[in-house]
Amino acid sequence: MSKLRKHFTAAGAILAISLTPAHAQTLLLHFPMESPDNGDAKLHTTDGGTATGIPGKYGKAIQFDGKALLAMPFTLDHAQYPQVTVTAWIKQPKDARGTRHIVSTGADAGYRLIFNGSLAVRAGPRGVSFSGPRPPHDEWVFVAGVVDMAEGWARIHIAEGVSTMSGLDTTTTSPRVYPDPDNPDAEKQAYLFIGGKSHDVFGATRRPLAIDDVRIYAGALSEDQVAAIRDGGAMIGETEKNSEVDIASLPGDQYESEELPGDQYDSQPLPDDRYKFEAKTSEARSVGAMPNEIEDPDFRTPGIAPDLDEGSERPVGQVPDEINNPEIGQLPTGAPKPQYDSPEAAEAAARQREEAAREREEATARDQQQALEANGKPRPVGEPKFSGLSGYEGATTGMVDLKTDFLHRIEWWERGDRPCRIVLNGEANWGCGEPESLSKSVGLYPYPDQAAVGSIEVCSSFNSNRRLKGIRIRGDRINADGSTVYWPNVQTEALNNCKEWHNPVLCPSDTLATGMIVHYNESGIMDSREIVGLQLVCRAIGVD
Structure with a gap:
C-alpha cells in the first residue's frame, strides 16, 4: 500500500487530492x-x-x-x-x-x-x-x-x-x-x-x-x-x-446511490424532532429512553444563549445566524424509494404516512401534557430581561407582557396599511383599536402550551416608512422539569410588501419570551401608530 510522507508544519498547510468515484x-x-x-x-x-x-x-x-x-x-x-x-x-x-x-x-x-x-x-x-x-x-x-x-x-x-x-x-x-x-x-x-x-x-x-x-x-x-x-x-x-501509517481504503467508499453506508438512519421516522x-x-x-428505545437528545437549558448587549442583533439560541426556514421534511431520506402498482396506490400510501405522522405527534403531545400535569407546569419567574431590537428604533415604545405565561403566538393588525396593534397568545393587546383592515399571525404549533418563543425577526417595508410587514419566530420545547430542547419549528408570516428581513434577536441566557417591547412612530393620518421594530421581553423558567 502507498504511504503519504508529507509533513504539515503550518496552520494553513494543506493536503488537496482530486476526487474520483473510487475516492468518494x-x-x-x-x-x-x-x-x-x-x-x-x-x-x-x-x-x-x-x-x-x-x-x-x-x-x-x-x-x-x-x-x-x-x-x-x-x-x-x-x-x-x-x-x-x-x-x-x-x-x-x-x-x-x-x-x-x-x-x-x-x-x-x-x-x-x-x-x-x-x-x-x-x-x-x-x-x-x-x-x-x-x-x-x-x-x-x-x-x-x-x-x-x-x-x-x-x-x-x-x-x-x-x-x-x-x-x-x-x-x-x-x-x-x-x-x-x-x-x-x-x-x-x-x-x-x-x-x-x-x-x-x-x-x-x-x-x-x-x-x-x-x-x-x-x-x-x-x-x-x-x-x-x-x-x-x-x-x-x-x-x-x-505518525506514518499505511493508507487503507475507507469502508463504504463505493455504494449504491439509493443507500447510505453504515446505518446512518433508521427506516422509521424518529420521535420528537x-x-x-x-x-x-x-x-x-x-x-432517558424514548418509545422504541430511541434515546432523546441531550436536553439543554436556554442558558447556552449568550447575554445580549443593548440593541444587539445576534444568532438564535443553538441555531446558526442568518438561518432561514429549514422546512424540515417529514420522512427520512436516503432509503430506497418504494415502488407502487399505480399512482392511486402511491397516493394511498402517502395518506397513510401522513396519518401515522399525525398520530405520532398527537401521542407525543399527550405524553408531554400528562408529564406537565403530573410534575407541575413550567412557568415564567423573576424579573424581565430583554432581547436586542429587530427592525428599526421607533420614536416611542410600548410594552405588552403576559408575565405569567410564555409567548407562543403573535398576531399583528393593520389599519390603512399601517401596522398598529399587537396581540399575544390571543389575549394581551397593545396598540390601536377597531376598525383594523388586515391581520397576520405566527405561532408555535402543534404544541402551543409546551413551547415558547426564543427569538424573533422582523421584516420591514421597502420604503422610508420602515413599517413592520413580516415576523419570523423560533422557539424551544419546554420539558416538564423546566429544561428545554431546541425545536426546529420556524414560523414565518409576511405581506407582499415585506422587503427587508432584519437579523434575528434572542432572549438572554436562561430565559424565554413572555412579551414584547413595541417600537413605533405616530402617524397623523387616521390617528394611527406605525410599528417599526420589536424586542422580546423574557423571563426565566420555573416549575410549580
Whole structure:
C-alpha cells in the first residue's frame, strides 16, 4: 500500500487530492494549527484581534479571540462536494458564551461547523441545521459535523456522543464570494475560514475558542471512521499530528446511490424532532429512553444563549445566524424509494404516512401534557430581561407582557396599511383599536402550551416608512422539569410588501419570551401608530 510522507508544519498547510468515484471519501484539507503566522491559510484580524499559539491536543493549537480568523481561497461547493465531513478538537474557557465558528465558508450556501454553547452544523442557504448537546468546558473535546446534501441528513459528534437528523431540505446554491482584504481590486472568490465566520463577520463573541487539528473530507464518513480519527488511528498519512501509517481504503467508499453506508438512519421516522442520540461515555448526557428505545437528545437549558448587549442583533439560541426556514421534511431520506402498482396506490400510501405522522405527534403531545400535569407546569419567574431590537428604533415604545405565561403566538393588525396593534397568545393587546383592515399571525404549533418563543425577526417595508410587514419566530420545547430542547419549528408570516428581513434577536441566557417591547412612530393620518421594530421581553423558567 502507498504511504503519504508529507509533513504539515503550518496552520494553513494543506493536503488537496482530486476526487474520483473510487475516492468518494477523501481528505481534502488538513490544518494542524501549529502556527497562525504562515501557510496557505492567512491570518486576518479586526479591531486588534489576535490568534495566539497555545499548547494543543497535539503539539500546538491556535486560540482565536473572536476578532481573528484564518482564511484560505477554496470553494467548498455542495454541487461539487455534496457530502462533507469536518473534524476538529476545540477547547473553550469556563465562562465561554457566544457563537464561535470552527470552520465556515461564510454566509448563505456552503458549510459551517459552529460552536454556540452547543455544537451546530449548517449547510445550504435555507438553514439546513441542527444542534447537538453541549461540550464540556476547559478541556480538549473532539467534535465533527457530517452533512449529506444529496440524501438530506446530517450528523454531529461530540467526544463519543453521536446525534443524527434526517429529512433535511437539500436546496443549495453556490457559496458566497469575498474580496481579498489585502487586494480589494482583485476578483472576488470563495474562501474557507477557520476560527471565524467570514472576513466581514469575524466571530460574534468576546470570549476565546482554541482549535486544533482541523480535517475536511469530501465524503460522509461513517461513525466508525470518525471515531478512528478521534482515537488517533485514522489513515491520514504521516503528519506532525500522527505518525506514518499505511493508507487503507475507507469502508463504504463505493455504494449504491439509493443507500447510505453504515446505518446512518433508521427506516422509521424518529420521535420528537427526528433526532437520534447516543451517549457512549457519560450517563449525564442521556436523559432517558424514548418509545422504541430511541434515546432523546441531550436536553439543554436556554442558558447556552449568550447575554445580549443593548440593541444587539445576534444568532438564535443553538441555531446558526442568518438561518432561514429549514422546512424540515417529514420522512427520512436516503432509503430506497418504494415502488407502487399505480399512482392511486402511491397516493394511498402517502395518506397513510401522513396519518401515522399525525398520530405520532398527537401521542407525543399527550405524553408531554400528562408529564406537565403530573410534575407541575413550567412557568415564567423573576424579573424581565430583554432581547436586542429587530427592525428599526421607533420614536416611542410600548410594552405588552403576559408575565405569567410564555409567548407562543403573535398576531399583528393593520389599519390603512399601517401596522398598529399587537396581540399575544390571543389575549394581551397593545396598540390601536377597531376598525383594523388586515391581520397576520405566527405561532408555535402543534404544541402551543409546551413551547415558547426564543427569538424573533422582523421584516420591514421597502420604503422610508420602515413599517413592520413580516415576523419570523423560533422557539424551544419546554420539558416538564423546566429544561428545554431546541425545536426546529420556524414560523414565518409576511405581506407582499415585506422587503427587508432584519437579523434575528434572542432572549438572554436562561430565559424565554413572555412579551414584547413595541417600537413605533405616530402617524397623523387616521390617528394611527406605525410599528417599526420589536424586542422580546423574557423571563426565566420555573416549575410549580
